Amino acid sequence: MDPSLPSKPAAGGARRLEKRTAPEARPQSPATGQTRPALVSLNWEEEDIENRLGIFKGGRFTRVNKTFSLILAVIASALFLWLMFVLNAGHSGFQRLGTVFVRPGNLYATVPATLCFFWGVMVSLLKIPKINLQRKALDLAAVPQNRDFVLNEATARTVLERMRGLVDDTRNFILLNRIDRALSNLHNIGGVSDVSAILKAQAENDENVVASSYAMIHAMIWSIPVLGFIGTVLGLSMAIGRFTSVLSVSQGAISAAEEMSRMKDHLREVTGGLSTAFETTLVGLGFALILHLLADLVQQRETDFLDECNDYCQAHVVSKLRTRPKEDNAQ
Numbered sequence: 001m002d003p004s005l006p007s008k009p010a011a012g013g014a015r016r017l018e019k020r021t022a023p024e025a026r027p028q029s030p031a032t033g034q035t036r037p038a039l040v041s042l043n044w045e046e047e048d049i050e051n052r053l054g055i056f057k058g059g060r061f062t063r064v065n066k067t068f069s070l071i072l073a074v075i076a077s078a079l080f081l082w083l084m085f086v087l088n089a090g091h092s093g094f095q096r097l098g099t100v101f102v103r104p105g106n107l108y109a110t111v112p113a114t115l116c117f118f119w120g121v122m123v124s125l126l127k128i129p130k131i132n133l134q135r136k137a138l139d140l141a142a143v144p145q146n147r148d149f150v151l152n153e154a155t156a157r158t159v160l161e162r163m164r165g166l167v168d169d170t171r172n173f174i175l176l177n178r179i180d181r182a183l184s185n186l187h188n189i190g191g192v193s194d195v196s197a198i199l200k201a202q203a204e205n206d207e208n209v210v211a212s213s214y215a216m217i218h219a220m221i222w223s224i225p226v227l228g229f230i231g232t233v234l235g236l237s238m239a240i241g242r243f244t245s246v247l248s249v250s251q252g253a254i255s256a257a258e259e260m261s262r263m264k265d266h267l268r269e270v271t272g273g274l275s276t277a278f279e280t281t282l283v284g285l286g287f288a289l290i291l292h293l294l295a296d297l298v299q300q301r302e303t304d305f306l307d308e309c310n311d312y313c314q315a316h317v318v319s320k321l322r323t324r325p326k327e328d329n330a331q
Contacts, residue, residue: 109231120220228284235277
């Protein structure tokens with residue numbers, strides 16, 4: 001069997017991913033100019049991380065299934081809080097850390113803040129393999145790489161058939177969907193500038209789709225500090241209420257020693273409320289900072305991929321186009 005040919009479809013008509021090198025097609029990376037091996041085929045239905053479980057439908061492109069990410073976040077939050085309870089009950093140097101999260105007055109803010117934090121983390125982490133899968137489309141020899149190849153109405157049909165045979169559905173891949181839309185309408189296009197306009201419009205649409213996929217993460221980044229400030233308000237309210245009770249202790253007819261003992265007990269409650277106020281703020285700001293940095297790293301990686309898609313379209317599609325005027329096509 002010729003190793004350069006795609007593998008036969010598996011049961012159900014789906015093609016398995018074969019990471020083999022096509023000897024005639026080794027495209028250069030538009031960004032680095034380095035030669036890299038070309039993949040024979042991609043199957044989004046099988047390779048997407050969310051589709052592998054067979055329970056949740058994977059989000060389009062790099063979107064993440066909210067239900068799937070929430071379930072993972074609940075599990076991670078439960079494990080994290082359990083660890084904090086263990087640390088709080090122990091006598092190690094991390095006992096203070098556990099106390100910050102599981103102090104009875106802090107739980108009203110730390111539990112939802114922890115859930116929001118891990119939800120944002122799970123969305124960010126799930127996007128990484130989805131971005132990697134999208135990047136593999138750059139290694140597909142969808143458009144012939146030889147210098148003499150020219151894209152016109154006749155060869156465009158061949159390229160479309162070839163590209164659609166390399167993946168299960170071009171609509172599942174950002175790069176291939178962009179090229180498919182441009183070449184499918186090539187017979188209605190009068191010049192190269194029109195093709196560039198279509199690719200540019202689709203690129204802007206892809207950028208909007210990618211930006212909207214971070215809406216959940218940005219919502220978590222905004223809500224976590226708010227939960228921390230809510231804990232601050234609750235802590236200060238408890239501290240003020242308990243301080244009022246401290247002042248009322250001296251109004252009873254009791255001995256000085258007993259009065260001092262009661263005041264000490266009430267002052268401990270006051271300091272507990274102040275601890276809740278500051279600790280919940282610390283948790284909220286710390287979680288928000290970590291999540292913000294993680295989201296920025298993932299978003300930068302995805303932005304770099306979109307730039308590579310733009311370079312690919314310019315180098316392997318627009319530069320190879322040779323279209324005729326509409327009046328010539330009509331004749």
